[in-house]
Amino acid sequence: MALPDRPPGWRIRLRARVLRPMTSGAKRAFLTLLVISFALAGANLEFTAREVNGVRTAEATAARSVASVVQLCQLGNESRAQQVTLWEHLVTISKPPPHETAAQRRERLATIRVFIAYVQRVFAPRDCARRFLPVLAWRLVLILRPPKG
Numbered sequence: 001m002a003l004p005d006r007p008p009g010w011r012i013r014l015r016a017r018v019l020r021p022m023t024s025g026a027k028r029a030f031l032t033l034l035v036i037s038f039a040l041a042g043a044n045l046e047f048t049a050r051e052v053n054g055v056r057t058a059e060a061t062a063a064r065s066v067a068s069v070v071q072l073c074q075l076g077n078e079s080r081a082q083q084v085t086l087w088e089h090l091v092t093i094s095k096p097p098p099h100e101t102a103a104q105r106r107e108r109l110a111t112i113r114v115f116i117a118y119v120q121r122v123f124a125p126r127d128c129a130r131r132f133l134p135v136l137a138w139r140l141v142l143i144l145r146p147p148k149g
Contacts, residue, residue: 073128080123087119 022030091112096105 070128073126073131077125077128080125083123084120087123088116091116 096108100108
């Protein structure tokens with residue numbers, strides 16, 4: 001089936017119809033949609049920037065809190081070491097009872113050794129690096145990684 005012939009001058013009429021000026025209502029609608037589109041794009045950009053900044057701020061806060069936990073752990077180790085020193089000093093300055101026999105002395109020294117071993121075990125330093133630094137390192141990786149995009 002053959003297509004019908006087009007009337008003469010159809011291209012000129014088509015061009016005139018496509019290129020004719022817009023009505024004032026169409027112009028107003030187009031400009032309104034253009035302004036709304038740019039406003040939404042700007043708002044999207046602003047909210048995205050705030051969200052990214054908020055995530056980075058949260059990650060930095062988490063890293064600082066882990067660093068604080070490590071510092072607290074190290075301070076606890078110092079305090080535990082002082083406790084051991086204190087107990088060892090107290091044992092050292094304690095005087096044996098008067099008229100102590102050799103058997104009683106051996107028993108007292110064995111008890112002191114057991115007590116000092118117990119104190120050293122109870123107040124043993126914690127391994128802060130092993131417990132908290134892997135978490136800190138992971139947080140730093142999250143903070144220092146380059147943004148995607």
